[in-house]
Amino acid sequence: MPADFAVIGLGPFGLPLAQAATAAAIPTVGYDTDSRVIAALRAGHLPTEGDGSLTAAGIRRMLSAGFRATTDDAELGRVRTAAICAPTRLGEDRALDLTAIGDAARALAARLRPHTTVLLESAVYPGTTEEFIRPILEDGSGLRAGRDFHLAYSPSRIDPGNRRHGFANTPKVIGGLTPACTEAAAAFYGRICEKVVRAKGLREAEAVKVLETNYRHVNIALANEMAVFCHDIGVDLWDVVRCAETKPFGFQAFRPGPGVGGHGVPLDPNYLSYKGRSLGYPLRMVELAQEINGRMPRYVIQRCAMLLNEHGKSARGARVLLLGVGYKADVGDEEGSPAREIAARLVEMGAQLSYHDPHVSQWRVLGQPVPRADCLYEAAAAADLTVLLQHHRTYDLQGLAVKAQLLLDTRGASPAGAAYRL
Template sequence: MPLTIDRIHSNECIIGIIGMGYVGFPLALTFVEAGFPVIGFDIDQKKVEAISKGESYFKHIPESRSREVFSKKLLSATSSYEEISKCDAVIICVPTPLDHHLEPDLQYIIQTAEAIAPYLAPNTLVSLESTTWPGTTEEVLLPLLEAKSQRRIGKDLYLCFSPEREDPGNKKYGTKTIPKLVGGVDEESLSLAVALYSKAVLHVVPVSTTRVAELAKLFENIFRSVNIALVNELKLICDPMNIDVFEVIRAAGTKPFGFMPFWPGPGLGGHCIPIDPFYLTWKAKEYGISTRFIELAGEINRSMPKYVVSKVQDCLNYYSKSLKGSRILILGLSYKSDIDDMRESPSLELIHLLEKKGAICDYHDPLVPEIGLSREYNDLAGRISQPLSSNYDCFLLATAHSSFSKDEIMSYAVPIVDTRNFLPKQRLVFTA
């Protein structure tokens, strides 16, 4: 039966979501809560099994929510793409990493398109949510789907781009309340996509083209990357001047207009800010444009872990210890506080850099009991979170979880390098 706006309004369509990660899983829960049957697709059998039992595998998504959704009997999961044939709408939420040359790697989008295309039923709506360079939907995804499905976009298939805006752990905004951008390759695709997302998301914002939606997502994260680089550079300036950069930012933040505070840290983490800007710098080269501002921000942010390592060395030197052979406990492995997301976490890079210099590194993170597999740091997989103890030469606080007890951390009388302005300024605390 063709997908129509009337069928969407009456919740008669089945939604397939490919990729049950930090984007796809909460999106699936949100659509089920709106009354739609959803089939989740993932190559990770552990996620498929967890969904089939009504379990949450993310700490920031309560088990109670997963079980309540499971009780509606509208959510199923599979690793077989044959189930795509049952879907009226297919939403693609797969990773878009960078390769070792900081260039876009679209292999997961391409592999997904090739895998699902033979099973797409007539008049299916396909929506891409993966962050990518402007033009991907029309230049890469569209021809792939048409070639592999033997169908035509605008005739018996519909296509749109609607960038994910997930912020794991954000207690104020979630999938339902974050405004949703949507751009279609034609008017029918746009109208169907707006109707579909409007059933689950409170505010849907249509834009004129898929390219506008693609670039808007990149710009959002480039804005953050550039401003974080600015405060990171400010931190480097404040250090030799013996000025507290956090006090400076708080002071500037008293201005009620024209200023937005950003905070320095040990480096960038998460899938978005460290990666997304380079999707635009790569595409800009096609037009002969050099994005020096964006690339400089990336260089500054990528250099921060090395700066932090130098501060660890300074801390140990103060106590007449060498970095080589010293035992370092990194506090916080996830890329930001109160979540278990390790994607692009600077803590992982800090372990690598410190161990290259001969340090012996452990980590302590109640939200990450064990390091799993990752694209860049598979050699760290299997390491276990260690308890706080006085058997270390230095604590390196990289992520400020709210569950961390300041008094307990200080009680071990171990020198601490604090990258998050988390601890009170005392004799043992070195800022970085």
């Protein structure tokens, strides 16, 4: 059966979208230039380890329902709807790297047919869809957006590992170049989502992503700053949060941690890479949040060294076990995970490092493989210090606290008094 929908970019945002479309009985093709990704999917395997949004069984169900994965861009010319889900990451200059979405748009433009609906889901700055993607599509196809084809933006709201909120029951925000573009996008997403929310236009929909992502980073930064402050004055922050979240209005609980990772990077529109434009001033809250969250791995290292020292041990030669090295609980995706910086600093201090993570079978730090603990409790008992970085559901923290010589819980998940908390 010919595909009706194409997902361009089969990463952590594209695959869940393809799964949702396939589950809604929409004939779907997935396009990616990485042949290894395509080979893995065709074989019924996950292209990356444990991203939390899909399983190998889920991939096989998609294939049996008719999903196809390909590197052939000719497939893009046979669909009525195409979604660009290519990754965008922060470069060294803190501007988003739009290379991947530009390449995806060029691949689509060469095959674009009249009346196609083109959707962008990647994280971008307000104005990117119209000022960066639109010219690529129009120049490569000879068609005009809003007249010959529909163009819209919808911020991805995938939350890997979330068992309560999936693609179907999470409201989908959309904004089109024209009202007709918005309605075309609404008609498509209405087939796979329970609720569609129409934004005023493209820029408003793009700004939703900026607000949602920065809201998370700013509030986590506040929780992280409170964690350091409360530790210094001898206050149990975790009890403070427990009490504060009983307030039925004006407060939402955020909790500290060893750092912030994942694919939702903090977006500061002052750094516009596609035209070299600048607002002339930064979003100061975003800059400060990034600074605070960025220094948390160093704070974790300080706490590790202090704990070891208080118990008559030096970081040099100490056996340190890290638990959970992905960026999120119950997810093996390592994108932006603070575990890597923490591990690297421990190695540089001379610690003997090992790790345990049920979702990560192999892990490398500073180019060297890190030994994986096969038996969790035995490894915790043998380690001078065990550090919980992610609270996976499979971890029995009460049991771990009994076995571990020293347990530093950076997630506040252990029973009160059972471990040292961040």
